[in-house]
Amino acid sequence: MSGRVVVVGSLNLDLVVSLDRMPDSGETVFGTAFEQHAGGKGLNQAVAAARLGIPVGMIGALGDDTAGEFLRSVMVDEGIDHAGVAAMPGTSGTAIIEVDTTGANRIVVISGANEKVTGEQVTAALGALGDVAVVLTQGEVPDDAVVAAMEAGRALGAITILNPAPARDYPSSIYEHCDYVIPNEHEAALITGLPTHTTADATAAARAIVRLGAGCVIVTRGSKGTSWATRSTTGTSGVFAVRAIDTVAAGDAFCGGLAAALAQGRTMTDALRFASATGALATTVAGAVPSLPRRSDVDALLASRD
Ligand code: ADP
16 A cells, blocks of 8 residues: 555646647637537646556645636546645636647647645645545646645655756755655756756766755656756666657656555655656557556556666
8 A cells, every 4th residue: 555645736627729820819710610628737746646556635726717627537537635725716728729720739828726725725635535645746727836835845755856847947945845846857957057958067967966855866868868866866767668659748757647646655766766657658648638548558567667
C-alpha cells in the first residue's frame, strides 16, 4: 500500500477547434472539427498518478458552470478524491485552442476559478486529507497557493514536488520547501538565467536550483532524457525509445509518474526510471489526458527493458 499523492493545481476545460487556416483580425472562418477535453496541468498530473494505481486527492477550484460539472465528473471517473476542489461562483478554467492543418496553434487561457485558489484553502484542505505521502504542485494557480502547498506538505512530513510550469518567476523562497523540483529545459533556463542546451549546461542549471534550497532538481529534456542534481551528486537518465507521435503532456506524465513512484517508497533512481517510462508512453498516443498510460502499460515497458 502506498500513501496518497495530493495534487494542488489547475483544472481546465480545453476547447479544441481545428481549422484550415487561422482567421485574420475581423475575419470569420469555418472550423473543421471541435472537441472538448479535460486539461490543466494540475488535473493532467492527478490523472497520471491515479492511472498508476495510487490514491490521489486534488486541491483546486472550479466555477459553477457546465465546465465545472464536467471536470468534477472526470475526477469521479478517474477515482480522484475531489473534496479539496472548491466550488466558486463564476467560470471554470478554460483554454481555447485553435490548431491549423500545419499543426500551428493559438491558445487563449481563461484562468477563471484557478486564479481564486488561496494558500489558506490549500493548507486547510491538505490538513483534512489523511495519509499524504507526496504533495505535487505546478504554476497554474497563484503563488500563494503554490507556496502553501510546499510549506504545508513539508509540515505534514510529505515529499514535496514543484513542477515550475509554465515558465514564470516563482518566489525564490519556495525552493527551500521543495524536496524535488522538475523543470523542463526552458523553465530551468528562466529560473536560473543559465543556458540549458547541453547536458553539462542542464546539469549546471539543476545545481543552481539546488543552491536555491531544493533537495533534488530534475531537468527534463524531452527525447534527450534528464539531467539531475542533488546537494551531493549529479547525474543523467536516458529515455525509453518509443515511437513518439505527440509529446503533449509528456512532462505531466513524468511528474505524475515520479510522484506515484515516490509515494510507493521507491528510491530516487527507481522513481526516475518509472517516471521516464510514464513520460515515454504518453508520447505514443495523441492528446493530453487520453495519452496518460495505465499502470500495466508502464510495468510492461519497464519489464521489457530490464
Ligand atoms: P515537457 O512536456 O514539460 O516539455 P519533456 O518534453 O522534457 O517535458 O518530457 C518529459 C519526459 O518525458 C522526458 O524527460 C522523457 O523522460 C519523456 N519523453 C519526452 N519526449 C520523449 C520521447 N520523444 N521519447 C521518449 N521519452 C520522452
